[in-house]
Amino acid sequence: MAGLVVPPPGPEAGARGGTRLERKGRTRRAILDAALMLSEDSGFGALSLRQVAKEVGIVPTAFYRHFDSLEALGLALVEESFESLRAMLRDIRRGDPSYADVVDLSIDTLVEHVHRQRTHFLFIARERAAGPPAVREEVRRDIELCEHDLATDLAALPGTDAWSAADLRILSNLIVTAMVATAEAILNATDPAEEQRVVGTARTQLRMVLIGALNWRSGS
Template sequence: MGPVSSPSARPGAAADGLSRVERKELTRQSILAAALRLAETGGLSAVSLRQVAKDVGIVPTAFYRHFDSIEELGLALVDEAFVSLRAMLRDVRSADPTFKDIIDSSVRVLTEHVRAQRGHFLFIARERFAGPAAVRAAIRHEIELCERELATDLARLPGPDAWASEDLYVLANLIVGAVVSTAEELLVAEGRRSAEDAVADRARTQLRMMLVGALNWRSRP
């Protein structure tokens, strides 16, 4: 699934010459972008269907051609926030043979992705604790997927290859927790490059210290 279009997008803008399917997708992206904007102040729970429809410039009944509810719209935003990030981090782990390279590349990818998809990550940071129950559950599920995928990849690297699966998952949980915390710190940096660089440097150090200890760990027989 592609990223949400620019917040200025409207279904009527540049729609001439588009097919029916293309116009429908343009409207869907406009709805998602509107929801991100409207949720910035009071969260997704405070956003109404009518607000979104008015912001996009469609009648409320047209909303249901794309989403059954505001909650389903929120689930689509969660999906868009995580899918591309997980894919990029998988690529990093499959391409780099050393822990140092993986750490450096992962922090770089995360920093660039948070910068490019700031609205999505602000949404995730806010809704993972205060959002509707289904949205909170979806965010937890995506984070757990990240942990499981990382644990699988760690098992292929030298060092943890003889660990118990539970220990691999514990390490993956620690790493993903540090990554989530780093993403939230990057949001606080508010696009200031010097502050972002400081967060990234601290994240690299934290992950390296974590792995130095982990590589000396031995699972119980």
């Protein structure tokens, strides 16, 4: 076989290359992205497994190597939509900021995250009201986790040491609810000026909530 010349790999080889685990990861990512795109028009509940498989370029049976069902795919989309946002907001509060800084940094982080993961936030905004029951429940659970994280961190801030656990959860619910509404308003903004108004209103709302909260005493 002396003198045999092996041609360089073509572009398709690069796309198919890598370890089996890497290829599986790319296919899983493609399935998630396809589901996000296809659900924009008709909603996740109207998706079929065959639609998703066709968009990705795999046979329907190959879908089950990555997800047990379409419902499991929807739950995975909800989880990844919230996971990085929760981590970023936790990092802000761990920096021992002032109350004003908590508001400003949290709003800035939310705006950045909405722009970076716009399709994910569109998915959450749509499916938390009209999605399949399991997906709606997962959205509700993840919002509750955000509230729990925030209540835990608020308990470490000055002025909240005399608050009851129930009052801390009420405050965290107010803040998270305002942030969810702000994210949806940003998605619906028709131009940068409208988005700036939305963000400015959100900052004022959260500051008003915190000013009132600092003067609150549990049992009042």
